Amino acid sequence: MATSVLEHSAVHHAEAKSGLWSWITTVDHKRIGILYGASAFLFFLLGGIEAFVIRLQLMTADNTLVSPEFYNQLFTMHGTTMIFLGVMPLSAMFFNYFIPLQIGARDVVFPRLNAFSYWVFLLGGLFINAGFFFNAWPNAGWFGYANLTSAQYSPGLNTDFWVIGLQILGIASIAAAVNFFVTIINMRAPGMTLLRMPMFVWMSFITQILLLLAFPVITVALVFLMMDRHFGTHFFIPAGGGDPILWQHLFWIFGHPEVYILILPAFGIVSEILPVFSRKPLFGYTAMVFSGVFIAFLGFGVWSHHMFATGMGPFADAFFSLSTMLIAVPTGVKIFNWIGTIWGGSLQFKTPMYFALGFIAMFIIGGLSGVMHSSPPADLQQTDTYFVVAHFHYVLFGGSIFALTGGAYYWLPKMTGRMLNETAGKIHFWLMLIGFNLTFAPMHILGLNGMPRRVYTYPAGLGFEFWNGLETVGAAIIVVSQLVFIVNLIVSLRRPRNAPADPWHGATLEWSIPSPPQEFNFPEVPEVKSSIPLWDLRRELGSLPEPQRVSGAGIHLPNPSYYPLVAAIGVFVTLGGILFAQPHFPWYVITLTGVAVLFYGVYRWAFEPAG
Amino acid sequence: MHKSTGILRRALVFAPALGLLLLLAGCAAQDYPQTTLQPRGDFAHLVDSLFRTTLLWATVVFILVEGVLVYAIFRFRGKPSDAEPSQVHGNTTVEILWTVVPAVILAFIAVPTVQTIFRTSSTPPGEVVEIEVIGHQWWWEYRYPGLKIVTANELHVPVNKTVSLKMTSGDVVHSFWIPQLAAKRDVFPKKYNPLWFKAEVTGDFPGQCAEFCGLQHGRMGLRVLVDSQPVFDAWVKQQQTGSPLVDAGKVPASMSDSAYRATGDSVMLKGKLAFMTGGCIACHAMAGTATAGLTILQGPNLSHVGSRTTIVAGMLKNTPTNLRHWLTDPQAVKEGSLMKLPRPLTEDEITNLVAYLRAHQ
Ligand SMILES: [Cu+2]
Ligand SMILES: [Cu+2]
Numbered sequence: 001m002a003t004s005v006l007e008h009s010a011v012h013h014a015e016a017k018s019g020l021w022s023w024i025t026t027v028d029h030k031r032i033g034i035l036y037g038a039s040a041f042l043f044f045l046l047g048g049i050e051a052f053v054i055r056l057q058l059m060t061a062d063n064t065l066v067s068p069e070f071y072n073q074l075f076t077m078h079g080t081t082m083i084f085l086g087v088m089p090l091s092a093m094f095f096n097y098f099i100p101l102q103i104g105a106r107d108v109v110f111p112r113l114n115a116f117s118y119w120v121f122l123l124g125g126l127f128i129n130a131g132f133f134f135n136a137w138p139n140a141g142w143f144g145y146a147n148l149t150s151a152q153y154s155p156g157l158n159t160d161f162w163v164i165g166l167q168i169l170g171i172a173s174i175a176a177a178v179n180f181f182v183t184i185i186n187m188r189a190p191g192m193t194l195l196r197m198p199m200f201v202w203m204s205f206i207t208q209i210l211l212l213l214a215f216p217v218i219t220v221a222l223v224f225l226m227m228d229r230h231f232g233t234h235f236f237i238p239a240g241g242g243d244p245i246l247w248q249h250l251f252w253i254f255g256h257p258e259v260y261i262l263i264l265p266a267f268g269i270v271s272e273i274l275p276v277f278s279r280k281p282l283f284g285y286t287a288m289v290f291s292g293v294f295i296a297f298l299g300f301g302v303w304s305h306h307m308f309a310t311g312m313g314p315f316a317d318a319f320f321s322l323s324t325m326l327i328a329v330p331t332g333v334k335i336f337n338w339i340g341t342i343w344g345g346s347l348q349f350k351t352p353m354y355f356a357l358g359f360i361a362m363f364i365i366g367g368l369s370g371v372m373h374s375s376p377p378a379d380l381q382q383t384d385t386y387f388v389v390a391h392f393h394y395v396l397f398g399g400s401i402f403a404l405t406g407g408a409y410y411w412l413p414k415m416t417g418r419m420l421n422e423t424a425g426k427i428h429f430w431l432m433l434i435g436f437n438l439t440f441a442p443m444h445i446l447g448l449n450g451m452p453r454r455v456y457t458y459p460a461g462l463g464f465e466f467w468n469g470l471e472t473v474g475a476a477i478i479v480v481s482q483l484v485f486i487v488n489l490i491v492s493l494r495r496p497r498n499a500p501a502d503p504w505h506g507a508t509l510e511w512s513i514p515s516p517p518q519e520f521n522f523p524e525v526p527e528v529k530s531s532i533p534l535w536d537l538r539r540e541l542g543s544l545p546e547p548q549r550v551s552g553a554g555i556h557l558p559n560p561s562y563y564p565l566v567a568a569i570g571v572f573v574t575l576g577g578i579l580f581a582q583p584h585f586p587w588y589v590i591t592l593t594g595v596a597v598l599f600y601g602v603y604r605w606a607f608e609p610a611g
Numbered sequence: 612m613h614k615s616t617g618i619l620r621r622a623l624v625f626a627p628a629l630g631l632l633l634l635l636a637g638c639a640a641q642d643y644p645q646t647t648l649q650p651r652g653d654f655a656h657l658v659d660s661l662f663r664t665t666l667l668w669a670t671v672v673f674i675l676v677e678g679v680l681v682y683a684i685f686r687f688r689g690k691p692s693d694a695e696p697s698q699v700h701g702n703t704t705v706e707i708l709w710t711v712v713p714a715v716i717l718a719f720i721a722v723p724t725v726q727t728i729f730r731t732s733s734t735p736p737g738e739v740v741e742i743e744v745i746g747h748q749w750w751w752e753y754r755y756p757g758l759k760i761v762t763a764n765e766l767h768v769p770v771n772k773t774v775s776l777k778m779t780s781g782d783v784v785h786s787f788w789i790p791q792l793a794a795k796r797d798v799f800p801k802k803y804n805p806l807w808f809k810a811e812v813t814g815d816f817p818g819q820c821a822e823f824c825g826l827q828h829g830r831m832g833l834r835v836l837v838d839s840q841p842v843f844d845a846w847v848k849q850q851q852t853g854s855p856l857v858d859a860g861k862v863p864a865s866m867s868d869s870a871y872r873a874t875g876d877s878v879m880l881k882g883k884l885a886f887m888t889g890g891c892i893a894c895h896a897m898a899g900t901a902t903a904g905l906t907i908l909q910g911p912n913l914s915h916v917g918s919r920t921t922i923v924a925g926m927l928k929n930t931p932t933n934l935r936h937w938l939t940d941p942q943a944v945k946e947g948s949l950m951k952l953p954r955p956l957t958e959d960e961i962t963n964l965v966a967y968l969r970a971h972q
Binding site: 067068069071072140141145146147148153154238239244245278279280281283284285286287309310311313314317318321322325326328329332333335336337339340342343344345346347348349357360361364365368369371372375376377378380381382383384385448449450451452453454455456457458459461462463 | 655681699783797799
């Protein structure tokens with residue numbers, strides 16, 4: 001009898017292995033990770049195209065390549081896309097795929113909730129972009145400052161697509177954050193105490209806490225804004241006694257932690273790559289953990305540094321200035337610890353290492369310009385200029401994107417079972433580094449010399465032409481670098497599997513299983529004695545044998561399910577219905593239908609046998 | 612190998628120096644009329660000296676940390692066959708050191724920062740010129756309550772006198788930015804934000820709206836014209852004629868219809884007629900017309916539009932040709948501008964209006 005059950009489950013799992021339906025119903029964290037990665041990469045390319053059109057428009061003075069309206073849509077969607085649909089879900093790809101692998105778990109705690117998060121994210125991303133087809137792409141900036149976003153000054157559906165789309169995406173983020181938070185708390189392999197977690201897991205853990213605390217704030221703000229636009233409230237409308245500055249506070253109480261949501265996973269990735277390619281453990285593990293915690297904590301007490309020009313008064317200015325400067329200390333600790341990690345090491349110059357080192361070099365620059373505008377009087381010149389654009393691109397592109405790309409070169413062999421070409425990887429790196437600096441370094445000069453942000457053009461005679469032209473050349477080089485990556489990726493995917501389990505001599509558990517991992521990850525739950533379990537093992541055994549694929553018979557895995565998708569569609573329709581909230585239109589019929597679908601999905605999901 | 616590290620080391624020293632040179636070259640201020648790096652007002656000087664302090668420390672830290680990083684990258688390159696390096700997990704002394712040293716450096720920035728915050732936060736005592744700034748989508752209005760002037764886009768101030776701005780918005784959030792003279796401050800509807808400065812030289816200083824405020828945010832420029840005291844006084848006198856704030860816009864006899872008729876100046880009469888029948892009167896205050904005394908209209912006060920050097924929020928030089936372009940099709944010049952004409956004007960009307968507007972010096 002026992003055998004027949006085992007056979008049955010083996011057959012069952014074999015069935016689920018391929019085909020579109022298997023992806024739609026998957027609850028496997030690795031497949032969901034791949035879905036996140038593929039979708040996010042496409043959105044990332046879209047955001048890149050938007051950026052490149054922006055650069056073409058700004059290449060010369062008084063250019064008329066795009067209309068002012070389309071330009072405003074482009075910069076709004078570039079910011080929104082890169083943050084919510086590019087960098088965050090690219091991080092989510094790594095959370096999904098590697099948190100369970102690094103903590104020695106077979107899946108996340110709530111696999112179906114995980115699928116639900118992904119589908120809600122995808123639908124939210126599509127929703128926010130759908131405005132394009134109705135000539136209503138969002139156009140009021142990714143920061144959506146009130147009262148420009150009020151119904152009076154932003155009639156039309158553009159801002160509705162944005163407000164509703166972000167609420168949908170927020171649900172996805174919060175659901176995913178709950179999942180990873182609980183997973184990290186509960187699913188760690190025996191012996192993996194909190195202070196033995198890989199640094200990527202630590203930084204991801206902190207990120208989930210930030211998500212859980214920051215996203216409710218933006219959700220509240222978005223609900224207020226939606227009420228103002230459709231249901232006659234005046235939260236942000238001065239004529240009705242509301243206050244546009246309230247929006248700014250709510251937005252940045254979310255928005256500053258959001259910066260750390262975008263960069264902490266990158267910190268984690270780099271902290272994985274550097275030790276492996278220096279053949280030396282991370283320098284100052286404990287300091288790395290606590291500096292991350294400290295950064296996150298302080299991150300909730302600095303939001304008004306985005307608002308020094310609003311006239312908050314000297315005491316508030318001084319407080320937020322000092323708290324912001326304070327954050328430089330733990331951030332500096334991280335940078336010094338990374339340098340301490342490579343110091344005295346035996347550096348192996350593989351592509352992931354190039355990107356990790358590039359990350360440090362660029363992030364330092366972004367950090368220093370950040371300190372420069374933590375000084376409110378100085379910021380009165382810098383805010384809303386290209387100096388700030390330079391700053392946050394050094395942090396988010398030079399920082400997050402470099403680290404995520406390094407992470408891709410580091411971990412894709414594990415995910416796909418195929419190595420990427422090293423030469424192409426290095427070409428990718430150098431093109432990206434050169435293109436990046438040509439694009440963004442001159443923005444410091446432009447900003448300090450008086451070029452404001454978010455302008456669809458600039459007049460001749462202010463001296464902006466040369467640097468803008470150079471920046472567009474840089475952007476073209478970045479485009480080429482991405483093409484190199486895409487070709488590398490496609491070529492590698494078309495080849496047969498060639499990646500060993502542990503191509504880099506990694507220190508963490510994901511390298512102890514075949515590439516790509518089997519559905520159940522670990523045939524036996526591993527035991528852990530330090531933060532570098534594989535290096536411990538290698539020292540013990542002299543060398544590590546290549547792990548073999550084994551039958552997963554008898555390993556309990558959750559069943560595939562399409563109810564998460566049903567529930568996600570319910571969320572989508574519920575919130576999407578509000579788009580039609582016009583007087584005399586029964587929009588609530590749509591919304592109530594969505595609620596019904598959501599309830600149906602959740603109900604069936606709740607009573608579906610788990611596995 | 613030794614030789615190549617030598618070259619690399621030299622490159623390491625030169626790269627930042629080169630970068631700095633480039634930055635300085637990029638900062639030859641005369642090429643950048645809107646620069647923040649060449650202050651011409653006391654407020655801007657306070658900000659600038661603070662900026663230079665932060666830049667100095669940032670440069671020092673940049674050179675040191677990037678230097679150490681690049682040094683480490685070249686110094687510790689290894690081969691897979693090399694022996695395993697020593698497995699250092701940390702070092703409490705250096706870790707404490709690199710926590711404390713940055714904190715101390717930050718103190719060198721924090722102290723002047725807080726000082727400057729308080730020095731810039733209130734207008735210096737003494738006699739000041741008070742001006743109210745009102746941001747509109749997408750142009751700037753200025754009112755001088757003491758001097759009883761209402762004008763647009765070009766702010767005239769006297770040199771060496773403290774100017775105190777009370778700033779607000781008529782619609783959405785904007786930000787008033789005059790880089791060489793002061794800095795920027797956001798303006799909000801139903802709220803007043805202050806900014807002050809004392810210009811130290813005469814001249815023409817461009818500025819711009821710095822907070823995204825909708826479609827034409829990119830074309831919401833402004834200029835500050837710093838005049839010598841006599842020039843400023845003359846300008847004030849001129850602007851007070853027919854100002855909405857002086858006798859509700861009453862004009863001297865020399866600007867009345869009968870005076871025009873007496874001199875046989877039919878262009879002025881025809882221009883004025885076009886101004887009334889073309890719908891201009893619905894949005895613009897204008898000396899000598901029914902709207903002369905109004906300050907609540909949607910568009911700029913045109914009573915002295917002929918005396919401006921630019922029109923349309925700094926977008927166009929104030930020439931007959933440009934004025935003609937603007938009146939022919941404002942939406943083609945500045946798409947979405949709130950100047951929406953009730954009907955297209957005829958060629959003749961435009962010719963007359965151009966002459967009429969330019970005569971309003
Ligand atoms: Cu911030
Ligand atoms: Cu603006």
